[in-house]
Amino acid sequence: MPGTRVPRPSKTTRQQFVLAAMQLFAEKGYGATSIADILQVTRAKAGSLYHLFRTKQDLLLAVLALYRDGIGPMLLEPAWKGVDDPIERIFALLDAYRRRLVDTDFFYGCPIGSLALELHEPDPPVRALLATNFTGWTRAIERCLRAAGARVAATVSHRELASFVLTTMEGAVMQARTHRAIATFDAAVAGLRDYFARLGYAVPRPAPRRRRRTLAPSRQGAVR
Amino acid sequence: MPGTRVPRPSKTTRQQFVLAAMQLFAEKGYGATSIADILQVTRAKAGSLYHLFRTKQDLLLAVLALYRDGIGPMLLEPAWKGVDDPIERIFALLDAYRRRLVDTDFFYGCPIGSLALELHEPDPPVRALLATNFTGWTRAIERCLRAAGARVAATVSHRELASFVLTTMEGAVMQARTHRAIATFDAAVAGLRDYFARLGYAVPRPAPRRRRRTLAPSRQGAVR
Numbered sequence: 001m002p003g004t005r006v007p008r009p010s011k012t013t014r015q016q017f018v019l020a021a022m023q024l025f026a027e028k029g030y031g032a033t034s035i036a037d038i039l040q041v042t043r044a045k046a047g048s049l050y051h052l053f054r055t056k057q058d059l060l061l062a063v064l065a066l067y068r069d070g071i072g073p074m075l076l077e078p079a080w081k082g083v084d085d086p087i088e089r090i091f092a093l094l095d096a097y098r099r100r101l102v103d104t105d106f107f108y109g110c111p112i113g114s115l116a117l118e119l120h121e122p123d124p125p126v127r128a129l130l131a132t133n134f135t136g137w138t139r140a141i142e143r144c145l146r147a148a149g150a151r152v153a154a155t156v157s158h159r160e161l162a163s164f165v166l167t168t169m170e171g172a173v174m175q176a177r178t179h180r181a182i183a184t185f186d187a188a189v190a191g192l193r194d195y196f197a198r199l200g201y202a203v204p205r206p207a208p209r210r211r212r213r214t215l216a217p218s219r220q221g222a223v224r
Numbered sequence: 225m226p227g228t229r230v231p232r233p234s235k236t237t238r239q240q241f242v243l244a245a246m247q248l249f250a251e252k253g254y255g256a257t258s259i260a261d262i263l264q265v266t267r268a269k270a271g272s273l274y275h276l277f278r279t280k281q282d283l284l285l286a287v288l289a290l291y292r293d294g295i296g297p298m299l300l301e302p303a304w305k306g307v308d309d310p311i312e313r314i315f316a317l318l319d320a321y322r323r324r325l326v327d328t329d330f331f332y333g334c335p336i337g338s339l340a341l342e343l344h345e346p347d348p349p350v351r352a353l354l355a356t357n358f359t360g361w362t363r364a365i366e367r368c369l370r371a372a373g374a375r376v377a378a379t380v381s382h383r384e385l386a387s388f389v390l391t392t393m394e395g396a397v398m399q400a401r402t403h404r405a406i407a408t409f410d411a412a413v414a415g416l417r418d419y420f421a422r423l424g425y426a427v428p429r430p431a432p433r434r435r436r437r438t439l440a441p442s443r444q445g446a447v448r
Binding site: 027028029031032107109113114116117118119120121127130131134155156159160161163164166167168169170171172174175177178179180183184187188190191192193194195198199 | 251252253255256331333337338340341342343344345351354355358379380383384385387388390391392393394395396398399401402403404407408411412414415416417418419422423
């Protein structure tokens with residue numbers, strides 16, 4: 001903390017709580033994460049947490065706001081580093097989810113999607129922030145489609161197509177996580193890629209896969 | 225129970241427990257459903273439940289097996305009643321999910337998809353049954369595609385395309401439930417429909433929507 005002369009490491013900041021909750025909700029789910037889990041990770045006292053967040057749902061709202069505000073630095077910018085073509089960016093974003101699935105042995109997918117289906121009756125502010133996150137994602141895709149400038153058939157608008165890209169990502173992540181295999185994810189992206197080509201977009205070829213993926217079983221054997 | 229001379233209504237059968245669990249898991253989620261909830265719905269004693277199912281997970285396995293075995297009578301046959309064209313059947317199945325979303329005010333989507341994302345680290349038998357349910361669904365679509373006989377571009381196989389249809393359904397249900405609006409679901413199906421047409425399939429036109437959908441707000445007002 002700049003300007004603070006006496007360091008107070010025992011005081012866990014708001015951001016530390018939010019980051020811990022973000023990680024735990026993504027790893028265990030919202031329902032399975034307890035306040036005790038968050039206190040254990042942050043090594044904080046209950047009082048300092050409850051001083052900032054009255055309920056677990058308040059923490060969830062802060063996590064969802066951080067996903068919303070951090071979509072650029074946390075998601076889009078890393079995925080788009082060195083990628084300039086707007087259509088290539090769309091597939092680079094999908095590939096970022098693919099990498100996360102493969103690199104975590106299908107443990108991490110899309111945290112927003114998981115929360116959206118875990119919470120059967122989210123309270124209105126939670127649902128609104130989940131929806132805002134989806135809208136932020138599809139707006140980014142829509143901007144790519146606009147930048148690509150290609151004419152899309154009248155049957156499907158840029159907005160609808162962007163929504164279809166999110167549909168593809170979420171459905172593909174769900175299947176890959178369930179099958180613990182990337183084939184269904186790749187099938188979905190192949191379908192989308194083929195559709196984009198048929199819509200007249202110049203679709204990039206899939207990036208060559210890193211060799212170690214084919215060595216996954218022995219790598220797992222070595223790590224575990 | 226045929227052959228039982230003295231009716232024993234207090235003895236809840238295995239199937240009653242499974243059906244109650246199926247409904248509760250779909251409505252509340254797996255984690256939020258307690259054994260007490262199941263006992264309350266079935267009006268059974270804990271002993272008769274634990275006699276049949278040692279754990280809540282055993283009930284989940286029975287529920288997932290029922291979804292797997294019941295895909296014909298519970299899902300496909302009602303959706304395909306009066307629909308003979310194999311491509312039309314694919315879109316009729318998607319429309320069955322659409323109807324369920326709209327008719328339940330976006331409360332019910334796909335129970336398998338919800339469980340697949342709620343359970344972050346399902347035990348192997350649970351994960352296997354979730355995957356089997358997805359595979360049963362995509363195999364049904366694959367049979368439709370084979371029956372349609374049209375040649376699909378070499379970039380995408382029948383199996384991959386069937387997987388892409390499931391991807392579309394799951395991603396579309398997730399977005400519709402989150403936005404509490406059918407527009408994103410319709411956008412995804414419009415994209416899939418457009419893609420199918422570009423693949424050379426004779427794609428049916430969307431069925432005319434029932435008029436009451438446009439009156440939803442006032443209907444809600446009247447019902448609630």
